Amino acid sequence: MKTVGKIYSIFIYLCLYAPIVIMVLYSFNAVRSTSALSFDYASSKYEFGHWYAEAFQNEYALNALRNSLILALLSAIAATLLGTLAAYGLHHLKMRRIRSAITTVTNIPMMNPDIVTGISMMLLFATVFAIIRIGETGFATLLIAHITFNLPYVILSIMPRLRQMDKNLPEAALDLGCTPVKSFFLVQLPFLFPAILSGFIMAFTLSLDDYVISLFLSGPKFETLPVFIFGLARKSVPPTIYALSTLFLIMVLGLLVFSNIMQARMEKKNNIN
Amino acid sequence: MTSNPVSPVKKSPIRHFRLANLRSLGILTPHIVWCVIFIVVPLLFVLYYTFTDRNGAFTTDNLQFLGTPEILRCFGLSIVYALVATAVCLLLAYPLALAISKLKSNHQSLATLLLMLPMWVSFIIRTYTLKNIFNDNGIINQIIAMLGGGEVKFLGQSWLIILGMVYDFLPYMVMPIVTVLTGIDPKLNEAAEDLGYSPFRAFLHVTLPLSRAGIISGITMVFVPCVSTFYISSTLSGGTVTLIGDKIESAFLSNSNFQQGSAMSFVLMILILISILVMNKFGDKESEELLA
Known part of the structure; x- marks a missing residue:
């Protein structure tokens, strides 16, 4: 039974990774079209690794990648700040009805299909821009949208940690002469930090990967990488994009390894404390 | 610190309770303002556009548009595709989740990491x-040609769209089930087997009911993106299959018919809300907490 389970798991993982491997193979394609796979470099006018070199010269793609990273970083920071504050307030709010009403509204972007979140915000901005007769979708609208859909995930990641916190911990700090603000920053915040960090990482990655919501809120002046790729994919995706995606995957892998090491260190530190 | 009698500042319990709540509400104010402006108001706009025409006059034309055979067909197809994809996901994911949950804890986190990668x-x-x-002329057809076969037309076949949905969203089904299965005390299963159940019956009567919360949250996480997708269907069908997501996307981005687009989104949202409520009925208290 156990071996059957193992063989089955390995089979599923192979299926999940096969297209990823093929994506990497395409990034080394010998012809410009990705409809067929070919490694016939002898009769090709491109040298091996040509698409990676081209990716680094493709100004539009690099610009879109930079936009994506900036947007992900800023929206994750803002969502983490707002979300931490909100989680703290929600945890201490004793009015149950109001608390559950706030939680329900916060979670709407998580439950709603992305396309509905996207078009609803597009309607809001379109109307506002029509009224004030100025403005267009772009960086600001994207940032607001990303913060909004990141919020529930940040709060969801911090709430359990708040519940775990010993109620006496902040009180002890107060008894020992801390002001409430000091107690928050010196005692409670360090305790919450691992959860805040994982909320931040989650927000960052969600923002980086989103394309449905971004599609409706990005403008000609500010496009994220997924939106840029989406525009290309309507016609044909050149191997350059596969090269870029491969590099992106490697980058994310690095980030993931880094965050895992950080978390492991944090847990170790907490155990010592 | 609300109900602590030895709080440094002595106040009557009731006043103290109110003060703490007021402070919490104060802390929550930025969040509440943000949510109202960027979550509630946009949804009200969807409602407004659903029931008005281009001049802003009240109309039910947009809802009547949803009754046309073409749109009804899109809704029907979206639901059927999403249901089938969700069912396939569940069947594939459960055994995998079971296998992962039986791993040692460090192997388990590696397995989930690889799953999400x-x-x-x-x-x-x-x-x-x-x-x-x-x-x-893709890879499969290249292989078929090498073996001497003729070209097979895959794009546009229904199963390919289902495959796309399953491939894209399978991890969403596996993860919550793994979480729930890991939390089940293995002693419960042992006890059932000690009391004479076969391993299969123990699974059926102990593990499966206990993992209901994970199954329900997995179903929701797969069904919602599947029923509203527009990219999978249009890419993998070569444009021959149009789902409701495709209709909404083109209403907003190509035809700029916000009114009809809003009507479709509004109904889609109601549809999903109803299915989540129905799912919650099947779930227990725990899953409601997960979803609420």
């Missing part, structure tokens, strides 16, 4: 790669 390649690229594999 493909999700980091942009969803568009993953779907497009699937298209490349099944294209008329």
Whole structure:
């Protein structure tokens, strides 16, 4: 039974990774079209690794990648700040009805299909821009949208940690002469930090990967990488994009390894404390 | 610190209770303002556009538009595709989740990490790669040609769209089930077996009911993106299958018919809300907490 389970798991993982491997193979394609796979470099006018070199010269793609990273970083920071504050307030709010009403509204972007979140915000901005007769979708609208859909995930990641916190911990700090603000920053915040960090990482990655919501809120002046790729994919995706995606995957892998090491260190530190 | 009698500042319990609540509400104010402006108001706009025409006058034309055979067909197809994809996901995911939950804890976190890793390649690229594999002159057809067979037309077949949905969203089904299965005390199963149940019956009567919360949250997490997708269907069908997501997307981005687009989104939202409520009925208290 156990071996059957193992063989089955390995089979599923192979299926999940096969297209990823093929994506990497395409990034080394010998012809410009990705409809067929070919490694016939002898009769090709491109040298091996040509698409990676081209990716680094493709100004539009690099610009879109930079936009994506900036947007992900800023929206994750803002969502983490707002979300931490909100989680703290929600945890201490004793009015149950109001608390559950706030939680329900916060979670709407998580439950709603992305396309509905996207078009609803597009309607809001379109109307506002029509009224004030100025403005267009772009960086600001994207940032607001990303913060909004990141919020529930940040709060969801911090709430359990708040519940775990010993109620006496902040009180002890107060008894020992801390002001409430000091107690928050010196005692409670360090305790919450691992959860805040994982909320931040989650927000960052969600923002980086989103394309449905971004599609409706990005403008000609500010496009994220997924939106840029989406525009290309309507016609044909050149191997350059596969090269870029491969590099992106490697980058994310690095980030993931880094965050895992950080978390492991944090847990170790907490155990010592 | 609300109900602590030895709080440094002595106040009557009731006043103290109110003060703490007021402070919490104060802390929550930025969040509440944000949510109202950027979550509630946009949804009110969807409602407004659903019931008005281009001049802003009240109309039910947009809802009547949903009754046309073409749109009804799109809704029907979306629901059927999403249901089938969700069912396939559940059947594939449960055994995998069971296997993962039986691993040692450090192997388990590696397994879940590997499971989520493909999700980091942009969803568009993953779907497009699937298209490349099944294209008329794609990898599978290249292999068939090498073996001496003729070209097979894969694009546009229903099962390919289902495959796309399952491939893109399978991890969403596996993860919550793994979480729930890991939390089940293995002693419960042992006890059932000690009391004479076969391993299969123990699974059926102990493990399966206890993992209901995970199954329900997995179903929701797969069904919602499947029923509203527009990219998978249009890419993998070569444009021959139009789902409701495709209709909404083109209403907003190509035809700029916000009114009809809003009506479709509004009904889609209601549909999903109802299915979540129905799912919650099947779930227990725990799953409601997960969803609420």
